[in-house]
Amino acid sequence: MTQPSAGEPPVAPTSDRLLPLLKVATEVGSLAALLTALLYYFGWARSEAQARAFGADASVFDMSTADYLLRSIDALFIPVFLLLVASYLGIRVHRRLTGSHRVGSVREGGPEPVPSTPPRSAIRWARWLRLSWLIPVAIGIPLTMIVPVFGHITFPLWVAVGIVGTAYGATLHRVFQGRPLPSLTTVALVAALLAVTLFWTAERYATFVGGEMAVGIKAAPADELAPVAVYSVRRLNLSTDRVRETITPGPEPGYGYRYDGLFLLQRSGDKYFLLSDGWNDGLGRLIVLPDNDSIRLEFGG
Numbered sequence: 001m002t003q004p005s006a007g008e009p010p011v012a013p014t015s016d017r018l019l020p021l022l023k024v025a026t027e028v029g030s031l032a033a034l035l036t037a038l039l040y041y042f043g044w045a046r047s048e049a050q051a052r053a054f055g056a057d058a059s060v061f062d063m064s065t066a067d068y069l070l071r072s073i074d075a076l077f078i079p080v081f082l083l084l085v086a087s088y089l090g091i092r093v094h095r096r097l098t099g100s101h102r103v104g105s106v107r108e109g110g111p112e113p114v115p116s117t118p119p120r121s122a123i124r125w126a127r128w129l130r131l132s133w134l135i136p137v138a139i140g141i142p143l144t145m146i147v148p149v150f151g152h153i154t155f156p157l158w159v160a161v162g163i164v165g166t167a168y169g170a171t172l173h174r175v176f177q178g179r180p181l182p183s184l185t186t187v188a189l190v191a192a193l194l195a196v197t198l199f200w201t202a203e204r205y206a207t208f209v210g211g212e213m214a215v216g217i218k219a220a221p222a223d224e225l226a227p228v229a230v231y232s233v234r235r236l237n238l239s240t241d242r243v244r245e246t247i248t249p250g251p252e253p254g255y256g257y258r259y260d261g262l263f264l265l266q267r268s269g270d271k272y273f274l275l276s277d278g279w280n281d282g283l284g285r286l287i288v289l290p291d292n293d294s295i296r297l298e299f300g301g
Helices: 014-053 065-098 120-129 132-146 148-176 184-219
Strands: 226-232 244-247 257-268 271-276 286-290 295-299
Touching: 014 065, 014 184, 065 120, 065 148, 065 184, 120 148, 132 148, 148 184
Parallel strands: none
Antiparallel strands: 226 257, 226 295, 244 257, 257 271, 271 286
């Protein structure tokens, strides 16, 4: 084994240099997996709420994983933006409370900088933060009673704030007192609780978004969905008077039946899911047609 020459710093083994990279890759992979699972669950909950509003179930749509992920992205822009802003502000507050700035100047060959002593205000904040578990009781429950919809959606979020605040305050208190940090078991338990509240919040928000989208579609499907004319080889016998049937030669030979008054909700699982008008009058229908040669769809108009 080659020894380093005099005056040269020792070279760390390759395994020691790879450990930090592996740690970062593991953390990034875990966050990506959690985010993917959250997006999938949000897309499913949103689709389930929307399907139930039209008298069906999300399983009927037979959507793929990519469909659920794509359906969650547009509704999560604002929540993710607010979460990133809150994370940035949290880092700034953490640095201020822990006194992470260094006192004194650093000179070459001089002593290492000494951490500043945490101010009294930081110690008081640490004590108050340990009472954050009261936040769901003091804020979440009253909001649910005063503003039911908003309170119902945000209650899991207040629970998460209570968990984070309590754990953070207890950790700060330990640091200021020179006591050991919480054990890995405690950290894992707090992380698991946060994951549960995160999915809990996503479920309630997704259900609200899906329900509101269904309300808008029911009120004015022509404003929310693309109109479509359906040409069929055989008579479809649609059970709603909001769809007009015309016996006429279609755009191709053999398509002798045309149906107007339908709107495309989505296509998935090799099926077309169409809506008729009249939902507010109890006359609306969700119509499922196979995507095969016996059906031809024409958009626009």
